């Protein structure tokens with residue numbers, strides 16, 4: 236997964252490209268590069284640097300690149316090491332064609348072998364480099380037909396090449412033979428065109444174009460487009476010209492501001508009270524006739540009535556939110572629910588059962604495994620001629636204009652605003668809220684829960700924002716202090732049970748992904764079946780102990796860890812039993828159902844402060860990227 240940006244128009248391309256890449260760096264930061272057409276010579280000038288965008292910016296300091304047509308790339312390495320030679324843009328042998336690509340060309344090795352047999356010398360280990368060579372070969376063939384050197388010829392050449400590519404991609408192509416033109420195309424990877432006045436900027440995500448325009452044309456899957464300063468031509472995979480109206484970006488899709496926080500992650504942790512307020516405002520509606528609250532999701536009641544079971548598909552943090560969701564849907568609303576890793580579901584789906592709701596959870600809406608798993612489920616259900624097996628789908632996402640937004644009609648928009656930190660925080664919180672909404676909706680419609688219990692849960696949700704503010708205030712400083720004592724540890728164990736088991740998993744994921752400390756989450760009762768062998772005084776245990784069904788059990792499991800000399804940190808309200816903890820990160824007393832929404836905040840803060848204390852790049856941890864658009 237990578238970020239691409241491309242521009243053609245009358246303004247200097249370089250600042251637009253750099254600005255766009257700055258906003259896309261969350262997608263990958265192994266290397267960065269740009270290519271711009273020189274308006275005097277029509278030569279393509281390529282500049283690349285290993286590592287972060289800043290290295291490229293430093294290199295470009297002395298360069299005056301007056302061109303107005305260019306492409307840029309920020310890379311997350313898939314094929315080939317994250318080094319200079321593999322940085323994009325990649326060019327053909329003559330340097331007349333430059334390409335940036337986000338995706339994976341699955342048959343690149345076959346294509347590369349053939350090109351090498353024809354005498355082409357490759358300069359990188361990437362899958363992408365086959366593309367400029369293939370385009371060059373195609374342009375040579377087209378030149379024999381006496382086609383003019385212009386954008387339309389480039390369009391034909393790129394289209395012909397795309398038909399030989401397998402896999403997914405979003406790409407942008409420059410050719411010195413058509414110096415004002417850009418050709419862009421996408422298959423299963425995002426691409427959006429921003430419309431300025433006589434200028435167009437095309438990018439993998441909205442923030443890259445938000446400084447330039449708020450009018451966009453999202454490209455559909457398998458489309459290809461020719462962009463010149465005079466206009467855009469979009470074609471579908473059948474080569475039919477497409478006409479559609481542009482749409483406006485929402486303000487929340489444009490804002491990327493760290494405010495006064497040191498890192499985006501910390502700012503996003505502190506955004507969570509507002510995330511809760513937004514969700515309550517958007518989705519909790521009081522019925523003026525009976526004073527009861529309803530969940531304002533955009534699907535009719537009939538949709539829910541026929542559902543007998545639920546399957547949820549997600550990756551990473553989204554899967555942890557789905558696990559809390561599954562607990563709520565089964566235990567609160569009485570609907571049998573299973574959660575699957577998208578990457579596993581794709582190749583070993585469960586047998587088809589009737590009247591099943593499939594929920595895809597993905598903050599970015601672009602995770603390749605999740606998109607492919609949902610696609611597979613749509614296809615296998617649609618192939619059965621029985622109404623009961625038809626696909627019933629909901630997607631929970633922060634980016635309703637994303638691939639999943641186009642794939643699934645019923646969207647729950649988590650409305651968390653853009654999340655820049657690679658570690659998901661506020662979007663996890665908003666995904667959790669979306670599941671509370673679904674659980675309430677199902678409970679109301681199916682009648683598996685008393686209206687009193689439903690009312691209690693809703694009241695707890697309404698009380699959340701000030702509690703969250705208070706929690707953040709209290710724990711920011713104390714977790715910074717705790718981080719000071721723990722920043723050098725090697726292993727941490729997170730324990731939780733029931734609805735808080737996924738919170739233990741999420742706490743461990745947060746810590747390892749940003750601090751590179753080994754951390755593992757377990758259901759507290761499982762410790763004695765193996766993981767307890769890991770414990771000694773060097774391995775602290777963080778135990779989530781929320782009063783309710785399993786509180787005493789969690790405390791007993793914590794005792795077992797203490798007996799092995801582990802330092803015990805509790806995430807719990809102060810109450811009988813919590814004296815056992817060496818350090819208590821106090822959370823307010825709450826109904827057990829609601830406890831994950833409170834328990835996750837101190838865990839996020841602790842991970843953040845440990846990583847910050849270690850001097851690590853919290854917002855852009857090594858080897859990761861915000862959305863994983865490759866399998």
Ligand code: M6R
Pocket residue numbers: 550551552553596597598599600601602605657658659660748859861862863
């Ligand atoms: O965009 P998605 O929610 O589909 O992303 C899924 C995972 O890649 C993501 O949650 C990942 O685990 C994050 N780095 C977690 O902080």
